[in-house]
Amino acid sequence: MSNAPRININLNDFVKDPYPCLKEMQKHNPICYVPELDATLLTKRDDIFINEKKTEIFSSLQPDGLMTQLMGENMMRKDGQEHLTERKAIFPSISPKTVKNFWKEKFSKNATNLLEALRGNKKANLMTEIAMPTSAYMLKVITGLTNMSEEEMDRTSQGMIDGCSNYIGDPLVTENCNNCTESIDNHITDRINRGLEDNDLSLLAVQLRAGLSISQTRANIKLAISGGQNEPRDAISGAIATILKHPKQLEMVLNEQCTWMQVFEEYLRWMSPIGMSPRRIAKKYLYSNTTFDVDDRIFFMFGAANRDPTIFSDPDRFDITRDCSKSIAFGAGPHFCAGAWASKALITEVVLPLVFEMLPNLRLDPKCSIEYAGWAFRGPLAVNVLWD
Ligand code: HEM
Structure with missing residues (x-):
């Protein structure tokens, strides 16, 4: 075990709001061992930025880890050449060029139809009615699992996240996680049986075309679903809630003095949807x-690093005017988020502008407060909004 100073935390408080605790750690013990998490935490931005690249020491290989056991051996749990081979195989599906030329138009049509249908309601829970379905739709087209409903995408994503953080071994959580991975496997089999076109750029098609095995392909699709649903969902609803709470900054965006990209990047820095990424020495x-x-x-601790x-x-x-170039909300090493370009396009070029364009006088429902939860994954619990 590392000889870093031991710092105890109250897990309930940490889930509610990890930032006060992380601030204290950063000030006095920036590298510390936390017995309640049985882990040594790195909390300073530069310590993470330097060490994340030393994969021969800070390894991603965790063969006995819950993620590998429950979801199969995916690229996020591999190092070096093995990781690089899979990363290269998926690149045609998630590259900036593919996002711009293929996915963005689909995202845009879907979000427009969704907002059109909602417009007359004059109120919504942004999380469940806008952020969840737009994120899930993005995953449907990118993974190739167009045969899956948005609700099933969200359910299976959450089920796997819960399974991978089930350190106490609750059998019901494991059972639900197995049910979710089985559902994804069935949808994958069904899509393959229906035939994949030669020009299909989905994760499913590009991995099989690149010669990855079916089990590698399945594991990486599960990784994309477990890691690609809640972050965009939380970033969309959290960024909208936060910019609505800062009307002067919203005005700067609507006047085109600032951009939606600045809102997104500052939100990711300020309330990082992924607060932590694990490694093994x-x-x-x-x-x-x-x-x-x-x-x-x-x-x-990416969330701590970004503050x-x-x-x-x-x-x-x-503050959307600040320089966020040193933020590491998408990571800082070879495992840098594979969905970063797709998320940027969906959120800054499609959903945020369309929401403010199509829902006039959008405002937070004064009867509802915004509460955030989580330390490894963090986002708002609900964002109730009204419009005219
Ligand atoms: C706001 C949205 C998102 C945020 C903030 C985010 C954040 C992250 C972070 C912090 C990591 C770990 C990086 C590391 O350990 O260095 C990661 C990895 C990853 N993300 Fe994302 N993510 C987002 C959206 C997505 C989406 C939409 C997808 C799928 C289309 C996705 C797929 C992945 C994959 C496959 C990895 C592992 C990459 C590898 O091992 O090489 N992410 N993401």
Whole structure:
């Protein structure tokens, strides 16, 4: 076990709001062992930025980890050449060019139809009625599982996330997770049986064409679903809720002094949807007075890094005019988010502009408050809005 100072946390408080605790750690013990998580946490932005690239020490290989056991061996749990081969295989599906030329138009049509249908209601829970279906639709087209409903996409994503964080081994959570992975497998089999076109750029098609095995292909599709639904969903609803709470900044966007990209990037920095990425120590390592031992569990705390006061001034303040180039909300190493370009297009070029264009005088419902939850995955619980 690492010799980092031991810092105890109250898990309930950490789930409600990890930031006060992370701030204290950053100030006094930026690398610390937290017994309640059985992990050594790196909380400073530059410590993560430097070390995440040292994959021979901070390895992604976790063969006994819950994710590998429940979802199969996906690229996020591989290092070096093995990881690179799979990453290259999926690139044609998630590249900026494919997003621009193929996916964006589909995202746009879908979001327009959805908002058209909702317009007359004059109120909605953004999370469930706009953010969830637009994110799930993005995953349907990118994975190739167009035979799956948006609700099933959301359910299976959540079921796998719950399964992978089920450290106490609740059998019901495991059973539900198995049911979700089985549902995805059935949808994959059905899509293959119906035949894939030669020019299909979905994750399913490009992996099989690149010669990845069916089990690698299935595992990476499950990874995209578990990692690609809640973050865009939370970023859409959280960014809208937050910009509505900052009317002067919203005005700057509507006047075209600022962009939706600035809103998105500042939101990801300020309330990072993925707060943590785990690693395993592959060989003994000394860094910044800390000795790490083989098999130590390490958490790169992206959420803390994005509020590091030595990098971002007044980091708790939401300010779309700040420079976010040092934010590591999508990661900082070879596992940099594969869905980053698709998410940027969906959120900054489609959903945020369309929501403000098609729902006039959009405002938060004054009767409802916005509460956030989670530390590994963090987002609002509900965002109730009204419009004219
Ligand atoms: C706002 C949206 C999103 C955020 C903030 C986000 C964030 C992240 C983060 C922090 C990582 C881990 C990086 C690391 O450990 O260095 C990651 C990895 C990954 N993400 Fe995303 N993600 C988002 C959307 C998506 C979407 C929509 C997809 C699928 C289409 C996706 C697919 C993946 C995959 C496959 C990986 C693993 C990449 C690898 O191992 O090489 N993500 N994401």
